[in-house]
Amino acid sequence: SVAPTDVLNTLGSLVDKSLVTAAPTPAGEMRYRLLETVREYAQERLCAAPDAADAAAARHLTHYRELARAADPQLRGSAQRAALDRLQLEHDNLRVALRRAIATRDEHEALSLVHSLMWFWTLLDLRPEARAWSLAAAGLGPNPFVPTPDPAPPVYEGCVDVPPPYPDELLQEARRGVRLIALSTAEGDMRALSDPATQAELRGVVAAYHPGLPQTCRLPGFMWFYAGIITGQFTSMFEIFDTAVRTCRELGREWELAFALQLRAKVLNDQPGGLEPSAADAAESLEIFERLGDGWGMAESLATRGEARERYGEHEAAARDYEQAIAYTEALGAHAQIPMIAARLGGALIEMGRAEEGERLLRDALADADRAATEARHFTRMQLAVFCARTGRTDEALEHFHQLEEGFASGGGPELFKALVQGFLGWVDVIDGRNAEALPRIRRAVTGTHNDPMAQLVAPNITVTQFVVAGWALAGLDRAADGARLLGAYDALSQEPSHALGVERENRERAGAAVRAAFPAGSAGEAAYQRAYEEGRELTLEQAIRLV
Structure with missing residues (x-):
């Protein structure tokens, strides 16, 4: 020795x-x-002395557990890049420590490591690894969410704040947390999330937690609201987010407050009357992340503010936000963030009239799909497909939309996305004059979004937007009056039409022209159009849906 x-x-x-x-x-x-x-x-000498080998492995586990535990808070501040580099350098040793904890069935050590490495995996988009280790750690203890979960008491201490072994209350929260990590890393696989056993577990999450608990203001406890969305048990997310923001303020948790604010801002972007409060949340979140020196947080807040600015038509300001967000992400080395932000930047450039540059960005982002999260790949392909359709390249647009359709079918994508793709396919059919083929697709988009609780929760205006293309299709099927009624319904029911995206405004103009052209020329035709249009403005959502 x-x-x-x-x-x-x-x-x-x-x-x-x-x-x-x-x-x-x-x-x-x-x-x-x-x-x-x-x-x-x-290695041979060590194997010949098993007691010494076990002691060395235990020391190795303790050392790397403490390294991970010390690095976790650094990943949320000015030492973020150094901590990320150190964890990447020690990645193999951390895996060895995890394997040791799992193999020896040391639940406390495994839970501590998984909780400590969760944000590292998130920053690098290592979802398969996060899911594998969280499931392995979860398997060492009972599932706290089934069959009948105990209500979670307030737990003020985090699972990374203290080394194992955990006191009982923190052990129970660590078990809940590791299950939430496993569930959140499966969010893109709706087949897995639709499994009856998983649905029972998700319902258990909603039963165990409630808004205002201190552990639901930090990760992974914050992710409990996904369970309510997926199971359709929440009719509004705003109580969840508002309470989380308020509790973070009361507890003085700056990073958690910034995280909650930027997430609430994302949700508000698609809600009626949500743009102004979204911009305020994004601004406050950005200020906090800047003060803390968190590059990931600054990039997310800037991207969220950029989305709101696009809705206001401030495309140049949005593009500046996206460019700055990409710069922060590149400096951090968290490249998984880039494709989604680059796709949004491409869209903003297109709206600014810099179409060639914007399209190139979209294609580059799509080429980087292998390092992007699933939703980034889907979003980028959808953006590119929409641009192709807007510029008359409908064959390429159809190719992209069919790839999305196949991907959602094989991967069990959310019903919202499946319905959206049907709507886009119907839109391309209408552009190409295939109105009879378009209508069944649009009908599936309308009913799919209307009947999906998640769609109504996160994008309540999504069903109404389908009425524009539906009216356009009906104009080509000798149902001009119903087409006018659907346009009237869209104008009356659409929430904040002045903040519609460029493609939505374009479609409204083209649909309006097509519907008017389907009426007889002259004053009699114009009067008939106006009567049908005004009738549409009086329709309820359900009545308008029946016209499609």
Whole structure:
């Protein structure tokens, strides 16, 4: 054995004898590795002394658990890049520590490691790894959400705040948290989330938690609201977000407050009357993240503010936000964020009249799909497909939309996205004059979005927007009066039409022209159009749906 005071001298001697290699890390530290032959010899000696091997493995686990635990809060501040680099450098050692904890069925150690590494996995979009380790750790203990969950008490201490072993109350919360990590990393796989056992677990999440608990103001507890959305148990998300924001303020949790604000801002962007409060939330979130030095948070807040600015028609300001967000993301090295933001930047540039540059960005973002999250790939392809259709390249648009359709079908995508793709396919059919083929697709889009609780929760205007293309199609099927009624219904029921996106405004103009052209020329035809249009303005949503 080597005395602690002799470690450096011994290590230097081994380097001098070329038995150990030394190389500097990007941070300027030296990193030492055994030569392969020396490593094999040391492994043989260690295997011959199992007690010593177990003790060494335990020390290794403790060291890397503490490294992960210390790095986690640094991932949310000015030391973010250094902490991310260190965890990436030690990734293999962290995996060894996780394997040791799982193999020895040390639940406390496994839970601590998974909670400590959760944000690291999130920043690098390592969802498969996060899901695999969280499920493995969850399997070491009982499922707290089934069959009958106990209501979660307030837990003020986080699972990363203290080393294991955990006291009982924190152990129970760690078990709940690791299940939430596993569930949240499956959010793109609706087949898995639709499984009866998973649905029962999701209902258990909603039963266990309630707004205002301190642990629901930080990750992973904050993710409990996804369970209510997926199971259709929430009729409004605003109580959840408003209470989370208020509780974060009361508890003085700055990073958690900024996170809650930027997430609430994203949701508000698609809600009636939500643009002004969304902009305020994004601005406050950005100010906090800037003060903390969190590059990830600054990028997310800027991207969210950019979305709101696009709705206001402030495309140049939105583009500046997106460009700055990409710069922060590149500086951090969290490249998984870039494709989604780049796609939004491409869309903003197109609206500014810089179509060639915007299209190139969209295509580059799509080419980077392998390193992007699932939703980023889908969003980018959808943006590109819409632009192709707007510019008359309907064959390419159909190709992209059919790829999305197949992807959602094979991967069990959310019903909202499946319905949206049907609406887009119907839109392209109408552009190409295939009105009879378009109408069944549009009908599926209307009923699909209207009957989906998630769609009504996150995008309540989505069903109404389908009326424009439906009216356009009906004009070509000798149902001009119904087409005019649907346009009237759209204008009356649409929430904040002045903030509609460019493609929606274009479609309204083209549909209006097509419907008017389907009436007889002259004053009699114009009067007939106006009567039908005004009748449409008096329709309820359900009455308008029946016209499609």
